[in-house]
Amino acid sequence: xxxxxxxxxxxxxxxxxxxxxxxxxxxxxxxxxxxxxxxxxxxxxxxxxxxxxxxxxxxxxxxxxxxxxxxxxxxxxxxxxxxxxxxxxxxxxxxxxxxxxxxxxxxxxxxxxxxxxxxxxxxxxxxxxxxxxxxxxxxxxxxxxxxxxxxxxxxxxxxxxxxxxxxxxxxxxxxxxxxxxxxxxxxxxxxxxxxxxxxxxxxxxxxxxxxxxxxxxxxxxxxxxxxxxxxxxxxxxxxxxxxxxxxxxxxxxxxxxxxxxxxxxxxxxxxxxxxxxxxxxxxxxxxxxxxxxxxxxxxxxxxxxxxxxxxxxxxxxxxxx
Numbered sequence: 599x600x601x602x603x604x605x606x607x608x609x610x611x612x613x614x615x616x617x618x619x620x621x622x623x624x625x626x627x628x629x630x631x632x633x634x635x636x637x638x639x640x641x642x643x644x645x646x647x648x649x650x651x652x653x654x655x656x657x658x659x660x661x662x663x664x665x666x667x668x669x670x671x672x673x674x675x676x677x678x679x680x681x682x683x684x685x686x687x688x689x690x691x692x693x694x695x696x697x698x699x700x701x702x703x704x705x706x707x708x709x710x711x712x713x714x715x716x717x718x719x720x721x722x723x724x725x726x727x728x729x730x731x732x733x734x735x736x737x738x739x740x741x742x743x744x745x746x747x748x749x750x751x752x753x754x755x756x757x758x759x760x761x762x763x764x765x766x767x768x769x770x771x772x773x774x775x776x777x778x779x780x781x782x783x784x785x786x787x788x789x790x791x792x793x794x795x796x797x798x799x800x801x802x803x804x805x806x807x808x809x810x811x812x813x814x815x816x817x818x819x820x821x822x823x824x825x826x827x828x829x830x831x832x833x834x835x836x837x838x839x840x841x842x843x844x845x846x847x848x849x850x851x852x853x854x855x856x857x858x859x860x861x862x863x864x865x866x867x868x869x870x871x872x873x874x875x876x877x878x879x880x881x882x883x884x885x886x887x888x889x890x891x892x893x894x895x896x897x898x899x900x901x902x903x904x905x906x907x908x909x910x911x912x913x914x915x916x917x918x919x
Contacts, residue, residue, distance in 0.1 A: 602909035651778025654903035678708035734773030741765020750829035768800030798891035833880035
């Protein structure tokens, strides 16, 4: 039976080959740094969204893989930058690039990947693709800046949290879908529908990701409760803070603001959040965005790709890592 996961795994091989070609075209001083993250694995969700969107509206051919690597290059650029900003020690089971090659080289490698993505987009000679990519990069950066501005704060609302994740995650998934539709020459209504699908899918993806932050590190490959160490006020943390007594809340607030949680604090808080099912409650919040994404597909062509887009929603809802 063909499923979203089977399509994802099948396309990963071809997407990785296209990424290897992009890596080989990078200037020699950057290849090792870029390759350390670009070829370290990953789901390749964004390239698949571009491929599916282009095919949904009738585009075919090997050039689609050259198009599909663009959002992945942008995504990896943001990972290189994020790891520097967050002081992350690992990424995808590997030591972070900035710890191996240095902070400045890692930042420059991220910048180079963004430039390479723009260059690749321009090679298609379709102005709307450049607009799509530049807007996705702009809004992703805005979302990251918004999150940084509120780092260590417990004062912002759930709505502001959603604004942040729409920027830092939703807009690149939106751009991934939009890129394929624009390339295929879809109608304006179709382009907007698949774009909104991508945005809502991205918001749901990040909400689930923030819930998974409190799962066992052995399962996810990411440090458990990293968000409390980084001062990111996500739904599981919001629910946990509301649960605390006023005295406990003040202690938590001080440590959250200053980033002074110990490893013992981190493990204990993560265990409490799982025990109280605050991570599961946060995951349930993603359903409203999954429903919005589902509705966006109703007016689109009833092809195989639409079925895969629908299955992608269940994939996001049920993610374990």
